[in-house]
Amino acid sequence: MTMTPQKLVERLRSQGGRYIALHLRYEKDMLSFTGCTYGLTEAESEELRIMRENTNHWKVKKINSTEQRVGGFCPLTPKEMGIFLESLGYPPITTIYIASGEIYGGEARLSELKSRFPNIISKEALATAEELEPFANHGSQTAALDYIISIESNVFVPSHSGNMARAVEGHRRFLGHRRTINPDRKGLVELFDKLESGKLKLGSSFSRLVQEMHKNRQGAPRKRNGPLPGIKGRARLRTEESFYENPFPECICRSKKAF
Template sequence: MVTGRASSSSSSSRPRFFRFLPPPSIPAYVLSLFLFSIIVFFFSQTQISEVSQKPFFSDDPPLLYLQDVEDQLWDSSFSHGLQPCVQPTRKYEAPQAWDRYLTVRSNGGLNQMRTGICDMVAVARIMNATLVIPQLDKKSFWQDTSTFSDIFDEQHFIATLQGDVRVVSQLPKELESAPRARKHFQSWSGVNYYVEMAQLWQDYQVLHVPKSDSRLANNNLPIDIQRLRCRALYQALIFSSPIESLGKRLIERLKSNGKYIALHLRYEKDMLSFTGCTYGLNDTEAEELRTMRENTNHWKLKDINSTEQRTGGYCPLTPKEMGIFLRALGYPPSTCIYVAAGDIYGGEKYLSDLKSHFPNLLFKDTLATKEELEKFASHATQTAALDYMISVESDVFVPSYTGNMARAVEGHRRFLGHRKTINPDRKGLVQLFDKIDKGDLHEGPMLSSLVTQMHKSRQGAPRKRYGSLPGLRGRDRLRTEESFYENPYPECICRSKGHGKRQ
């Protein structure tokens, strides 16, 4: 009885139209299941296709992800509201007309001479002297006969500095045969030292300085002296019209094809010989470099352990290593790379290793016509000026070694808004390259992750100049300070008005 009532109740509660539907057949079930499976299959394929186009662990659309990668490769570090700041303070006084003359012989290559000249501008100001246009080094490795006006705009230099230092093209005729003091100023000296040296004016009217490089301290100088150095380097000491004109044309040609890297590949005979770096060279090449070092009188260190140099990170990276490095950072093989350098040691033999990673290499002689370069032939210092201009204006600058050119370009790029400059961690990279040689590591995602992480904080972001290494004293302490011209912050770079404090 109970069962009957329950059945009756269930039947009466069922919707009326169910009473007239025939029971479904087995073929109908099979057909429904088949249709449902097809729908699920197409839906799943659509989802898989969408996921496969996205990077792992990212909800961004593919185009936005690719844009992020592009930004990471090319965008400069944010300047945090910092800008060039070279105007004198209110305490700065106009120069006086002193009948004292400072003659200078600027030693070294292009950038060693440039920074040395600017040091001498500041020294002339401190010593209340008239600066005679410096003589340039004609005895260095390049044997360049260029004069000051061949490389720099002499009249612009004189006119721009007239509110700071009196500069003349040559000594007055009545002083050409006058006795003069010859003085090797101490390296990295401060204001007090040069005030003391001013006593020489009591006995001489002309003071000759045989060397100009690194004559001023990097730190602890009055801010007006530091800003004067920046005005001299970045505003007064511009290149001559022929160099400026061709340099700008070459930059336009490079930029017309998109973004480019300027690679200062310091794999040149003089640098390899000076540093004693022979990794990857054959015995004949290594002996040639040793002989050159032995016969160069002013290179004091003769016996150098090449393996220790490389392990310590004191060697320029090879063309092959630079190719591996830039690919590991994420730059595609199609990247345009301008090689800012002189003759690469070994030529195509070693350049081919870089070309295997980046076929789109450009040099001065492939970017400029033969006629355009003809006037600069046999003048390595003038062609180095072209490299300098192209490097300063590049989208990314990468030096294979920290020399005078690399430091000067980095400082200029910092001054202009902290443009992206990647400084390879040579010591750390050599460890990775050695693992690759042993087969313990391969080019690919793992290497890319290690290299990228290693260089996160080595891309030109704003920071104050490094001081000396701890535990050192005297000249050794000063020698380890970061060059003022490599990073003129904070004296020549300051915060723009209205910008809040950096977080």
């Protein structure tokens, strides 16, 4: 019998009922494309630089990694996502499904998230090799699995605002504004840097700062943001929030209870 995304959702639910879908954009190509090397070794940073320079269709070749991170343009690391979810109040027993490709650095880097949330589950753990074999070497089909599992999750959290993350958020809004927590990456980086420098410490005070920062970033109903004033032409369109990210109010005609 063919394996379906719904079967994977059922298996996830059987292991604990509720689950978070974490779209962890910490793959090699994403880090190379964005030029984000925070927390990586010199050898890893160099590998990403070479990949970016040798990828012809990527227009930007030289990127200041520090400026990218401070500006909030980098995917949060697995460690940072662990601190973030912990600070929001999720307990260690929370089931977290990792919706992503291969994590750069493998299990060693993912261990920084698992140390806080041991119940981490991937599609490889939910399905047999035989069930996943038809999806091998078909990136779009594998992404579709993650997409549907993310749609059905109790909470969806993207570590970076890429196309899939925006589409999942819009779909979840259409289904009744299911909880989607969008990390304020720029604000969080400021907090994480203060942790690293010793100006802040993990605990209740830190958690309150994170929770206050995200009280209005959890998928509650709101009208789609229009373009910034004073900008014309194609640049004006680029500043407008995507319809696929937030179809409210055009495609949400009645009030639905959030999931």
